Amino acid sequence: MARQYRLRQGFLCAKACVQRACGHYLRMIDCFSLLGLPRAYQLDAGLLENAYQNAMVACHPDRHRNDPMLAAQAERMSAGLNQAYNTLADPLLRAQHLLELAGVPQAQPTNQDTDFLMQQMKWRERVENALDSEKPALQDAISRERRLELDRLAQGFGGDRQPAPEALETINQSIARAQYWEKLLARLADSTPPPAGQ
Numbered sequence: 001m002a003r004q005y006r007l008r009q010g011f012l013c014a015k016a017c018v019q020r021a022c023g024h025y026l027r028m029i030d031c032f033s034l035l036g037l038p039r040a041y042q043l044d045a046g047l048l049e050n051a052y053q054n055a056m057v058a059c060h061p062d063r064h065r066n067d068p069m070l071a072a073q074a075e076r077m078s079a080g081l082n083q084a085y086n087t088l089a090d091p092l093l094r095a096q097h098l099l100e101l102a103g104v105p106q107a108q109p110t111n112q113d114t115d116f117l118m119q120q121m122k123w124r125e126r127v128e129n130a131l132d133s134e135k136p137a138l139q140d141a142i143s144r145e146r147r148l149e150l151d152r153l154a155q156g157f158g159g160d161r162q163p164a165p166e167a168l169e170t171i172n173q174s175i176a177r178a179q180y181w182e183k184l185l186a187r188l189a190d191s192t193p194p195p196a197g198q
Contacts, residue, residue, distance in 0.1 A: 031084035031097055041098060041157030043088060052085040092178050095153050095171065104168050106175070113173065120180060127188050139188055146181035149174045 032039045035051040059081065061074040087093045096106065123142070130138050156171040157163050163171060 029080060029084065030101060031087045032101075034080060034084045035088065037088070039098065039101065041091075041095060041154060043094065045089070048085070048088055052081060055081050091150050091153065092175065092182070095157070095175050098157070099168065099171065099175070102168070104172065106172065116177065123184055124187075127184060127191070130188070130191075135188060135191075139185065142181055142185050142188065146178055146185065149178035149181060153178065 030039075035048070035055055037043065037048065037051055056078065059074050059077045061071045061078060064070040064074045087097050099106065126138060127142075152174040153171060156167045156174060158167070
């Protein structure tokens with residue numbers, strides 16, 4: 001009897017979860033609310049993982065195989081949960097998502113910042129001309145630059161509170177710069193031959 005009650009409660013919880021998620025598909029998905037997390041840049045990885053696992057257990061399509069319509073909704077919900085988890089797990093995507101939720105358009109400030117534009121040209125040249133033996137040190141240096149931008153993002157968001165309106169442009173610039181560093185790391189990785197024997 002208790003087991004049946006728990007199963008029924010689990011089903012009702014999952015059904016509510018799926019129905020709530022379907023409402024999210026009618027507008028832009030708020031990854032934070034989908035996983036029941038507060039909107040904040042600083043996000044505990046364990047809390048995120050726990051929220052994701054609980055939501056996936058409650059809404060897994062296999063739990064609804066007797067109801068094809070609910071199973072199809074659960075599949076869409078699972079895809080949404082995966083997207084939400086991946087967005088919130090990556091600090092850069094999380095920052096972009098927070099700005100989207102705040103209605104701030106994503107700008108390309110790196111094209112307007114002449115100092116950073118010059119820095120981009122120098123780094124690009126270093127990557128293109130780097131010898132294989134120099135690439136690990138170059139990768140470390142680029143990774144440090146990316147980490148600095150992510151730290152600036154954390155400062156701009158100011159912990160658990162919403163950023164001040166005047167900080168949004170700085171946050172947008174940090175996002176664009178961090179994206180540049182990621183692209184440069186990818187370019188460097190593409191130009192690095194695999195180790196011998198692989």
